[in-house]
Amino acid sequence: MSTNAYDTGSRYNALRISKHMILVVKRLIDVGLLDEAKGSYGGAGIGSNRTTRIRPSEALQALFQGAKVTRDDIRRAANEECVILRGTDDRRVDYEDTEETNRQRDELRAYNSVLAAHYIDLPGLEEAPAHSS
Structure with a gap:
């Protein structure tokens, strides 16, 4: 959720996703389609962690229940580094x-x-x- 995490010119950002994705994620959280846990995972021996965890809400999962998507429909970007x-x-x-x-x-x-x-x-x-x- 940091704007510093998005570099559209980086070889590692094959889909050229920009910092505007943060606004999309925040809106999806606001309407209840994503669940958010800020700085939620510290791990063994780590005092704190600032990484935000995001997962699909039950409402979003329900929307996908009837979808005819198989694992073969999900692929990596062709130009991914x-x-x-x-x-x-x-x-x-x-x-x-x-x-x-x-x-x-x-x-x-x-x-x-x-x-x-x-x-x-x-x-x-x-x-x-x-x-x-």
């Missing part, structure tokens, strides 16, 4: 492409494409999740 450079503070760092980063990106996209085209099952599940071909 897969080579991520992190600084010492674990934040993402923009970088200039090189021959090596381009090679790594091509290889990762090839692997991700293979994974996306296959259903991977876990032994021990009694029933497979709904899946459309």
